[in-house]
Amino acid sequence: MGKLQGRAFIFKDNVDTDQIYPGRYLELTDPKAIAAHAMEGADPAFPEKVRPGDIIVAGKNFGCGSSREHAVIALKEAGVGAVLALSFGRIFYRNAINLGLPAIRLAEAPKAAEGDLLTIDLEEGTIALPDGGILSFAPFPPEIRKIIQGGGIIPLVKSEQLG
Amino acid sequence: MGMTIAEKILAAHAGKARVVPGELITAKVDLVLGNDITAPVAIKEFERLGVETVFDRDRIALVPDHFVPNKDIKAAEQARLMREFARKHQITHYFEVGQMGIEHCLLPEQGLVAPGELIIGADSHTCTYGALGAFATGVGSTDMAAAMATGELWFKVPASMKFVFHGEPKPWVGGKDLILHIIGDIGVDGATYMAMEFAGEGIAALSMDGRFTMCNMAIEAGGKAGIIAPDAKTIAYVKERVDREYEIYESDKDAAYALVKEYDLATIEPLVAFPHKPENTRPISQVGHVPIDQAVIGSCTNGRMEDLRIAAKILEGRKVDPRVRLIVIPGTQAIYLEAMEEGLIKTFIEAGGVVSTPTCGPCLGGYMGILAAGERCVSTTNRNFVGRMGHPQSEVYLANPAVAAASAIAGRLASPEEILG
Numbered sequence: 120m121g122k123l124q125g126r127a128f129i130f131k132d133n134v135d136t137d138q139i140y141p142g143r144y145l146e147l148t149d150p151k152a153i154a155a156h157a158m159e160g161a162d163p164a165f166p167e168k169v170r171p172g173d174i175i176v177a178g179k180n181f182g183c184g185s186s187r188e189h190a191v192i193a194l195k196e197a198g199v200g201a202v203l204a205l206s207f208g209r210i211f212y213r214n215a216i217n218l219g220l221p222a223i224r225l226a227e228a229p230k231a232a233e234g235d236l237l238t239i240d241l242e243e244g245t246i247a248l249p250d251g252g253i254l255s256f257a258p259f260p261p262e263i264r265k266i267i268q269g270g271g272i273i274p275l276v277k278s279e280q281l282g
Numbered sequence: 283m284g285m286t287i288a289e290k291i292l293a294a295h296a297g298k299a300r301v302v303p304g305e306l307i308t309a310k311v312d313l314v315l316g317n318d319i320t321a322p323v324a325i326k327e328f329e330r331l332g333v334e335t336v337f338d339r340d341r342i343a344l345v346p347d348h349f350v351p352n353k354d355i356k357a358a359e360q361a362r363l364m365r366e367f368a369r370k371h372q373i374t375h376y377f378e379v380g381q382m383g384i385e386h387c388l389l390p391e392q393g394l395v396a397p398g399e400l401i402i403g404a405d406s407h408t409c410t411y412g413a414l415g416a417f418a419t420g421v422g423s424t425d426m427a428a429a430m431a432t433g434e435l436w437f438k439v440p441a442s443m444k445f446v447f448h449g450e451p452k453p454w455v456g457g458k459d460l461i462l463h464i465i466g467d468i469g470v471d472g473a474t475y476m477a478m479e480f481a482g483e484g485i486a487a488l489s490m491d492g493r494f495t496m497c498n499m500a501i502e503a504g505g506k507a508g509i510i511a512p513d514a515k516t517i518a519y520v521k522e523r524v525d526r527e528y529e530i531y532e533s534d535k536d537a538a539y540a541l542v543k544e545y546d547l548a549t550i551e552p553l554v555a556f557p558h559k560p561e562n563t564r565p566i567s568q569v570g571h572v573p574i575d576q577a578v579i580g581s582c583t584n585g586r587m588e589d590l591r592i593a594a595k596i597l598e599g600r601k602v603d604p605r606v607r608l609i610v611i612p613g614t615q616a617i618y619l620e621a622m623e624e625g626l627i628k629t630f631i632e633a634g635g636v637v638s639t640p641t642c643g644p645c646l647g648g649y650m651g652i653l654a655a656g657e658r659c660v661s662t663t664n665r666n667f668v669g670r671m672g673h674p675q676s677e678v679y680l681a682n683p684a685v686a687a688a689s690a691i692a693g694r695l696a697s698p699e700e701i702l703g
Contacts, residue, residue: 137646179471186406
């Protein structure tokens with residue numbers, strides 16, 4: 120787990136999984152097709168604007184609602200490198216970790232505007248902000264670090280429980 | 283220090299004498315659930331694991347209910363993928379169209395859930411089964427895949443919150459109103475990561491159907507589980523359906539809670555949650571003039587017998603406003619049949635409503651009642667998020683079946699008392 124760098128996309132509180140991935144697309148299974156609708160309910164232009172490594176910066180309760188893993192698949196396939204939020208819906212958080220997408224809980228909102236370049240150090244638990252400031256967060260505990268480093272829970276289950 | 287019912291169930295399934303909130307445990311699960319939109323993703327992940335067989339073909343439930351009967355070709359492909367997996371692994375509890383129902387109405391009815399059990403489901407409303415004194419929680423498809431292979435999963439032990447209801451409910455107040463009252467009070471993230479325990483004489487007085495409705499919407503406050511300690515009503519419900527051994531757990535008197543809330547039922551009237559969050563609740567007496575285009579009565583929240591009986595009581599001998607489409611969806615085939623035998627289906631049709639085969643359909647904007655831009659729907663479902671039932675500019679108002687039926691007749695949000703006089 121090293122450093123991640125990307126542009127910030129700012130979202131408000133309570134962005135639910137129906138906004139991250141609307142229910143009408145739940146019949147899609149191809150990750151690329153799923154990614155074409157990422158964040159559509161909150162910002163229809165997001166799939167066109169997002170570039171690999173970009174970072175979602177949200178308020179509280181990001182990903183509340185449905186258990187649909189399509190929400191995480193959509194963000195990951197669209198190239199989102201990490202999601203920063205003041206808090207997360209529990210199932211979304213678990214899905215993100217299980218698929219190896221860093222979901223980072225912050226104590227305060229970062230001083231960043233749409234498009235600002237952020238650098239996240241997952242080991243140190245820091246975010247370098249455009250104004251030179253540093254925002255700290257609690258680094259992942261060893262159990263979660265192991266899942267993210269392994270690229271998600273499936274490779275880990277395969278090697279540890281079924282190996 | 284004692285333990286809560288949630289902690290006791292998790293400890294028992296982790297082979298431990300006790301667990302404490304925040305602890306990470308690996309626990310054996312009694313049942314793994316998936317549906318036609320989450321299981322296909324899980325099946326692909328399961329195949330990546332490279333295992334030959336599932337951990338126990340009797341402990342997996344696969345229910346096509348979201349987009350089934352197949353709404354289009356893509357939905358048909360998803361349903362087929364799940365059906366073929368069920369056949370290949372000889373899954374005992376696969377429910378084909380004709381047997382299937384809305385998963386969270388179906389599983390308790392079929393005796394697949396018992397007190398004290400640990401159930402995970404790749405559907406956020408899996409928390410419904412807490413009404414039977416089980417610990418049941420929603421997970422994603424990847425977790426479902428891992429659990430189908432190993433029969434166990436990692437859990438963070440949640441802290442518990444207790445919500446106590448005192449007194450007698452006012453007329454037309456049901457489980458839906460009690461849970462909306464809590465969500466309106468603590469907010470849509472008020473119980474994030476928590477087990478929500480419901481107690482008090484107000485809960486004891488609720489029917490099992492009302493208790494399922496309450497636990498169903500624990501997730502709408504961010505809860506990991508909703509849970510009610512089993513009592514005589516629970517045992518009577520389970521006795522008719524479950525023939526295996528099960529454990530009854532209840533919280534110790536000195537168990538620790540992160541929060542205890544006490545509510546007086548005398549102050550609670552039927553509630554409506556306005557767009558676009560379940561926490562935006564208003565008493566029915568204060569909703570103002572809100573014309574509606576559609577009313578939906580059904581779903582894993584309110585698609586059970588008691589719900590249909592209440593709706594029929596109001597619709598009996600009356601007509602739905604000509605500007606309103608009323609869609610009634612019984613939760614399972616057994617409920618459908620019982621409603622037919624009681625004459626409820628006739629009442630709905632004579633009132634001008636349509637009755638659908640069991641499906642989640644409109645609740646998540648799938649099919650069977652999608653909203654156009656600017657349309658408003660009063661619905662007994664569980665979520666009123668932006669675009670939940672269709673166009674991003676449509677609106678969903680969450681209510682109990684009595685309010686939904688009364689509103690269908692009035693053509694606007696209305697209380698049952700306005701209709702019945």
